[in-house]
Amino acid sequence: MKVNTLKSVWMFIILLGTQAVMAKSITGYVKEASSGAALGGVSVMVKGKAMQTMTDEQGYYQVNAELGQVLVFSLGGFATVERIVGQEAQIDVALQIEQVEIDRNTVPIRNEVYAGEYAIKRGETLTAYVGGGVHVRPMMYRSATMSSSESYRKIAENKFVRTTTEPLSTFAADVDAASYSNVRRFLNQGQMPNPDAVRVEEMINYFTYDLSGPTNGDPVRVVTELTQAPWNTQHQLLRVALKAKDIPSEKLPAANFVFLIDVSGSMGSSNKLPLVKSSYKMLVDQLRDEDRVAIVTYAGSAVVALESTSGKEKRKIKDVLDALQASGSTAGGAGMTKAYQIARAHFENAGNNRIIMATDGDFNVGESSDEEMEKLIAKERNDGIYISILGYGMGNYKDSKLEMLANKGHGNYAYIDNISEARKAIVTEFGASLFTVAKDVKIQVEFNPHFVQSYRLVGYEHNLLEAEDFNNDEKLGGDMGVGHTVTALYEIIPQGVKSNFDGSVDDLKYQENSKSKSTINNKELATVKFRYKEPDGEVSKLVTHVVNTKATPLAQTSQDLRFATAVAELGMLIRNSDYKQQANFDQLIARAKESRGKDEEGYRAEFVRLAQDAQALYKADR
Template sequence: MNRTLLIALSTVVVILLTGCSPNAESPAGSAAADSKPMAQPAREAAKRQMEERDAAMPEPLAEAKPQPAPPPPASPALAPQRQAVSVERAKAAGEAGRVAQFSNFVGQGRLDALRAPSEPTDREQYAHQEDNPVKRAAEQPVSTFSIDVDTGAYANVRRFLNEGRLPPQDAVRVEELINYFDYDYPLPEGRQPPFRVSTELAPTPWNPKTLLLAIGVKGYDLPKTQLPPANLVFLIDVSGSMNSPDKIGLLKPALKLLVRQLRPEDKVAIAVYAGAAGMVLEPTPGDQKAKIESALDRLSAGGSTNGGAGIQLAYNLVREGFVDGGINRVILATDGDFNVGTVNFEALKDLVETQRKSGVALTTLGFGTGNYNDQLMEQLADAGNGNYAYIDTLQEANKALVEQMSATLLTIAKDVKIQIEFNPAQVEEYRLIGYENRMLRREDFSNDAVDAGDIGAGHTVTALYEIALKDSGGALTEPLRYGQPATDATPHGDEIAFLRLRYKQPDSEVSQLLEWPIQRDQMIGSWREASERFRFAAAVAGFGQKLRGGRYTGSFSYDKVLALARDARGADPFGYRSEFLTLVGLTRSLDPGQSGRQAQMLR
């Protein structure tokens, strides 16, 4: 191969030295077109020089043995042009055979393959989380976590699938997939407490030896017309990384959807940041929609990204117009690619945590691909007592900012924590599905200084535990040899678990406690007899776990996910559940090794 390349390059050198063609331009440029043809003695001398060089070559190129196929060319669009130029020069020099070999070498892109690879364009960032482990009730009977109302992971996963690729496992937060959907839980009878808790217990669709315990929380709803006055600041990233149709191009019409819902008593200001931060619209009443939309239309992207300065400015603007008893919120719209100023992840979280103490909440809206920082967007919203949504389409913006406007803007309960204690006399093992980055220590449950998630008006939160009862054959771990044997929990022997929930009123720093026992007689004999909401939530949970590798779902295939979800689709006024069915079918095609087409379907 090296010998062939050396001979080919020598041929090109000869061609260049001999002028390549009678019509070739001289070094003087186009003036050479008027020069006389090469004299006959000069042409003969050049020919003799070529023959002497050829005689010195031990093996002609034309007789070179075929080489293995090379890697695909790095720049295939250049190959035909190079090939045409090389062949033309070869014909002029009478060396068509030799240069055909050289042209083949270049045309196959072997030289291009030697070039250094270009800088990767996909720099998206996701926090790594291991799946929650299985725990034995006799050893660790208590599980504590913060609720989560974010839905950004679902829309982001949808974006990956619609691009024709599977999402990274760390992009899949199963609880956010489950909580993307409304499950029609019963509403609370009043506003004290501000939500109602429902539980359901039935066999697990992917493991007949275990049970799923579903915990559903539904906040009281409030029509948009009854919302308190809103004091909003749109904090918009206009740095160079936002200059694309799926970023600044989608951001403008998305925020206009929210603007069109505002009332005269509401007000909105617009702050932007790139290398520096500034205000582009002073606080403006909600009925001056043309003025607000015009300010959005004038935005353009360019420069570096000083997100920390922008966050500080936005909070200052909200505090200046603070409305007692109203909605005071920063809405941050960005790809999360902060690269100047305060860029340290923990420093940005500390900044937001400090600001939330002033009573100002933070909603984060994520946009774009390639450099998207999902970890930052999700964690900033958590630190800011807010919520996180990923906007991949205008329809998603409509869902988050119009259909769920009350839930997005109005907090009805804050620092909501769930703790469940499993009865070792009844339960062998358990594991919480999702909420990996929301886990709390046992003592955090009663510590009002520990922050937790908030619930908005009309919000739905669902949590699923997979549990193995005693002697069910579903346990995955062995009991400790020297552990104390479980004793009957008399007088609570029929209880599988005990559920506790703590929350604070939005204007209070003292939590309130709610408690419910979960009885064994609540168990439904077959998952087919469970409610539609239970079955659909189980389908979404199975789908999310499979996207994360399916460590605990066994042979539960995408076909089975699809069948379970289709049977439990129920009322679907906005088409979100139907879209889920489409995504499962698409995933089955993208991941044929996991499709389970040959697996036994649900019976």
């Protein structure tokens, strides 16, 4: 019996050793076969097993597999590839674009229409032959291959509005900048972004501008500039800028933070949870002794990884962050509920009570719909607990959901695509991102029809308000943090300029003609009004600012305005705006170069490079 037992033990040990030899780490690189471009967001899974990962932004992956197992590589718009694991430690793959079968002779496309993952540009005609397969190569304005399951809220671009029929323009001030870094991610991958990912106002507001803060006790100051539009010199461009007051970091109110971290399986890639950990550790370094932090994680369920802890215990907080691992499904609703519970339990009166959430937005367990999430945060925001959103990753990124959460939760939204962006959002702009000085900020501009024939707000499509919402304190506005700036651009068609954009109609027979009254204020182009509430207030305050009619030549305006026009022009080009008019890459790049200013962090220099990359991609797809 002893001999048999000993033999069994040795056989068991040998079996374990064999399995250990067979199981190994496989790394590799995935690219597009036709162009050789790296493919991020490719699913790499072991066939028949739960083991799965995704390629990072550079197309690299790592997965554990055994000899003889099959790796499956898949991405929307591409043919799936399988590879058998042999002795090699590296398996590189080239994915071929799928062919699309079309059974009509001619398909006229009038809007953005998607065939699989590919979009046909406006006005183009796609021709196919009956019974034949057509190889559709991705075009410039396609849904980029890396975003096969990403979601973006539709943008219905603002039109020109006749001043005589609609003299008021009203919107919620928004300081989010997520769209710019997300667009950068697309361009760095050699892809033009999904048009709905391009929110021009967020691209403009990604950059800081040299404005003086308020000196009269108000938390926000308004500044305006008027010049000609660089993409149509017959039109004018009005800049409306807000600057929030600065507060030294040592005078900021005590913080009660809850880090809410998605640790589901979809966060396992290198540009997600590992980057989240680095981001939060940077934030921990900014904490003071009087600040507090709790950590809540969620995958299949919500877990309190760290009870509320003093900011002086930085090593303890970082150790908890380092120990986080990604696995399981995504119970985002449960995690958010638990985070709010902890924030309420440690509520800091007259302090900064805020949840800081890191996720790719892919909720799939429990309260996961946009409507359910909105109801959840709506119950909490009026109690003084705000939420800021840090978005990570690609492939299954849910921008539409994260934008909504931040807007409804009295918070801001940033997309973190690399460690430099994490440093910008969390260290460089710490106060502006996480400490609110004015909430429910709304802007309303009244244009004088004596001078303004029509106008168009550039961007802010998701922030538009009805005119009557401006005076309604129940309607949400935007939020501004310490030292933050908000810039909005209006393109103006002056009176008497012929245009195809403003849809002019004959004077109404039964309505009073407003043109005869407008001469009462014959030196005012417009009046800018903005409302705001104190962070702990419920009643808004009103500030007004008059814009005179004198326009400054573009070359003589501030560096900030010239640079902002370059950013807006690039945004219109890459989303193929109906209002891009004579916009072109050469002129915007030249203007951005000469208006970079000090640019100590190099963000404006990086913009120039991105614009040059976009120009090259644009030409390649023509």
